[in-house]
């Protein structure tokens with residue numbers, strides 16, 4: 001008979017050895033997450049599909065090789081464990097074995113290499129492009145501009161940020177670059193990643209099979225808020241995309257005289273226009289208000305806010321512009337209703353007042369941005385990101401009313 | 408009194424002095440000739456003094472080592488040196504290649520012969536002398552001989568590849584490289600193999616390749632290469648109108664597109680034709696991304712000299728006085744091209760103010776827009 005005390009004594013070393021088990025468990029569980037918008041194993045477009053078709057077999061091969069190697073190691077460790085036996089006779093080299101063990105991996109890698117190179121070239125194809133979007137990264141948000149393309153109804157250039165909107169089933173060429181440091185654009189469900197490098201244009205391809213929002217984030221460390229530099233690619237059906245284009249090209253609607261929003265417009269002209277462009281906005285003297293981010297921001301750009309309320313995230317897609325309920329309504333919408341819900345934009349009821357107000361109150365507190373002018377000697381007094389503007393609550397009230405009209 | 412070598416230098420100096428006189432009187436003073444001949448006189452005098460002073464560097468007989476008295480070892484170098492000299496001479500008459508080859512041979516002769524002679528006098532033990540020579544010359548000889556040997560093999564192999572058909576070439580390459588690999592594997596597996604066998608393998612293999620090369624050279628290049636060579640240069644197909652299988656790949660990913668080219672604007676027979684990367688067809692409007700340095704390639708394909716001008720709005724210089732913002736390329740002749748790089752920080756709000764044109768040409772405008 002073994003007493004309970006002896007039992008515990010015997011088990012303790014075993015349990016101690018297993019202390020890493022929970023960690024392994026967590027990692028395994030993480031693999032089962034159902035809400036995984038950046039899952040590299042769930043392609044939703046032809047380019048990601050090509051990558052997936054390559055990576056799954058390779059993963060299988062690597063897995064089998066890994067199992068064999070680990071099995072062999074485990075076997076050797078067990079079979080030849082130290083039991084006090086004398087050290088066996090030492091020999092040097094076994095040419096036949098060594099050559100075999102070189103040739104087999106070489107063959108496996110050759111096969112993998114052939115398929116990989118082919119996929120790389122297929123992915124780099126650009127000759128059948130159907131649409132072009134310029135993608136520009138800067139600390140710490142993405143800007144998208146759509147060159148004039150009459151065939152797609154884009155008769156004037158469109159500019160937006162945070163959410164890249166594009167039609168499904170269309171081969172979109174992204175012309176990527178950066179205004180400051182190297183960033184990297186990656187929507188895992190749609191394609192692999194590609195760096196955005198200052199002074200160079202790198203081409204990337206985006207194509208989605210179904211309408212929906214596809215998430216990603218900057219994948220090249222780019223400074224303080226790198227982790228907060230996200231992006232969302234919004235695929236709309238071709239009809240919905242045409243509506244979106246019309247929405248973006250619509251003329252500026254000045255708020256009616258005497259409203260809170262009109263007062264907000266004045267505050268905006270005083271406080272915000274030096275960085276943010278709102279197309280069609282005019283100063284009191286009737287001249288167009290043209291922003292000068294090149295004089296105020298290190299990267300030379302700040303988001304164009306003309307159609308702010310047609311996107312539902314802001315500040316590098318870090319915050320939602322809509323409340324959680326309204327967000328779920330759009331994100332979880334069926335394929336058929338998604339487009340309509342997205343195009344509805346942000347209504348007053350849906351607006352995420354809390355985050356937007358906090359942003360206007362003190363942006364650097366919401367998102368680390370080196371925006372303190374006292375620390376800006378190296379940037380010649382230009383801001384990196386949006387600074388603290390010391391606005392009164394009254395002004396914030398007016399500004400929110402004004403921003404809500406920017407649709 | 409006069410030592411052997413000093414006599415030589417006396418003769419040389421006298422000759423130089425006479426030449427100097429003749430030159431100055433008959434040909435007329437030129438600073439280069441005078442300096443050269445006068446320098447020769449000066450050097451001659453210096454050497455006369457040196458050889459007299461050191462008595463030709465000859466040791467007194469009683470101190471000379473026994474080895475020095477021996478006859479020098481047999482040497483092929485005088486012969487080789489003479490051949491080299493002949494080659495340089497032929498080279499001056501025919502092609503510079505021979506001259507250079509001859510020069511190399513002559514220099515090699517000097518190095519080899521000089522060191523050989525020096526080593527022969529190192530001691531009275533020939534084995535030791537040979538070792539001394541080897542120690543100095545092998546680090547030079549081995550790499551040089553290896554390079555020459557490899558060069559011969561490579562050129563021979565190239566000759567073979569140029570002679571045989573394209574597909575046969577690929578097969579041949581695979582066969583030869585497999586044999587090389589196989590030989591390497593054999594040597595690796597059996598490091599203790601007799602040296603003789605390895606030597607035989609290497610020599611036979613090399614000879615086979617060299618023989619193949621000679622044969623290939625004799626039978627001439629394969630037809631398609633001959634034809635290509637006749638048509639001026641091998642690259643011509645890359646620049647023809649049709650797509651080249653090898654060089655026209657991924658045109659949009661080439662250096663020019665990477666360096667931020669947004670558009671190509673051509674001035675063809677008096678017409679401005681604009682194209683934008685990724686957008687099919689001719690464009691009437693080009694979109695320049697905001698605050699990104701963006702390049703426009705301008706090609707002039709019209710007789711005469713033209714430039715591309717970009718007008719990007721106007722700036723107020725003083726109250727109510729505006730100046731048009733202009734950026735342009737240089738004036739370029741037909742066939743030339745230039746790059747115009749624009750960085751536009753401000754958006755174009757109402758169209759028509761920003762445009763590209765060729766000064767002096769009416770009615771040809773390409774609109775520029777900045778989002």
Ligand SMILES: [Cu+2]
Pocket residue numbers: 137138140182183184218219220221222226229
């Ligand atoms: Cu980044």
